[in-house]
Amino acid sequence: MNQQSLSSRTTNIFDIPISVMSMRETVEYLSEAIRTKCVHQVITANPIIVMAALEDAAYMSVMQQAELIVPDGTGVVWAASRLDKPVAERVAGYDLLHELLREGAPLGWKAYLLGAEPEVIRIAAARIREMYPGIQIVGERDGYFTDDEDREVIADIRAQQPDLLFVARSAKNQEPWIGKYKDELHVPIMMGVGGSFDAIAGKNKRAPELWIRLRLEWLYRLLKEPSRWRRMLALPKFAWLVLRTKRRV
Numbered sequence: 001m002n003q004q005s006l007s008s009r010t011t012n013i014f015d016i017p018i019s020v021m022s023m024r025e026t027v028e029y030l031s032e033a034i035r036t037k038c039v040h041q042v043i044t045a046n047p048i049i050v051m052a053a054l055e056d057a058a059y060m061s062v063m064q065q066a067e068l069i070v071p072d073g074t075g076v077v078w079a080a081s082r083l084d085k086p087v088a089e090r091v092a093g094y095d096l097l098h099e100l101l102r103e104g105a106p107l108g109w110k111a112y113l114l115g116a117e118p119e120v121i122r123i124a125a126a127r128i129r130e131m132y133p134g135i136q137i138v139g140e141r142d143g144y145f146t147d148d149e150d151r152e153v154i155a156d157i158r159a160q161q162p163d164l165l166f167v168a169r170s171a172k173n174q175e176p177w178i179g180k181y182k183d184e185l186h187v188p189i190m191m192g193v194g195g196s197f198d199a200i201a202g203k204n205k206r207a208p209e210l211w212i213r214l215r216l217e218w219l220y221r222l223l224k225e226p227s228r229w230r231r232m233l234a235l236p237k238f239a240w241l242v243l244r245t246k247r248r249v
């Protein structure tokens with residue numbers, strides 16, 4: 001599927017084009033991008049990210065220039081069906097990360113892991129090697145480097161020529177960072193993965209299946225990490241905006 005046909009596979013949430021593809025279709029689309037070496041910044045959108053874009057023009061511009069935005073949060077799935085057209089299903093970033101590694105293992109895809117604390121990234125890389133033996137991890141580096149070190153980080157990624165670059169440096173840093181350097185990095189799939197390395201390393205557990213099924217993953221995270229309450233104020237704001245917009249249509 002090329003970029004042109006992709007545009008018919010998006011739904012609009014406040015001028016942000018969100019993919020309506022299922023998980024399977026997304027993995028196939030991204031596999032094709034790897035095969036053809038076509039650069040893709042993948043953003044996994046949740047209401048917090050959408051609100052950040054609405055409140056910050058620079059962040060919005062990064063999102064609008066991303067090649068693929070998938071509906072990571074249940075709030076985004078809900079908003080899509082109210083505002084424009086429904087998405088096929090939720091495509092959670094954590095699940096997409098695993099699906100891509102599973103898909104790439106028999107094909108020997110090369111992955112570069114960038115982000116999280118040094119101990120976390122070391123354990124996460126070891127676990128990924130164990131779980132997906134065919135994947136070649138060509139780089140692993142923690143996410144605590146300064147802007148002055150960007151050049152050195154980019155040079156190493158370019159030298160390793162990965163197929164996949166996963167960046168875990170919190171949403172407010174990782175998406176703008178990838179957006180700023182994606183042309184130089186020239187990696188087929190570059191994706192911000194937030195707390196995924198922590199989850200893989202067993203530092204932060206993902207919500208139990210029942211909470212996810214009840215669409216309460218956000219509440220689980222809030223209860224586990226109460227310090228997140230401030231950024232979670234974006235959730236009611238987002239819901240209110242969606243409801244108000246629907247009434248105007």
Ligand code: UDP
Pocket residue numbers: 115116117120142143144145168169170171172173194195196197198
């Ligand atoms: N992180 C990082 N560098 C930073 C800030 C965060 O590598 O400068 C890592 C952090 O260790 C964690 C991940 O980014 O593994 C997600 O962090 P956080 O939960 O703060 O992000 P958010 O929930 O905003 O995506």
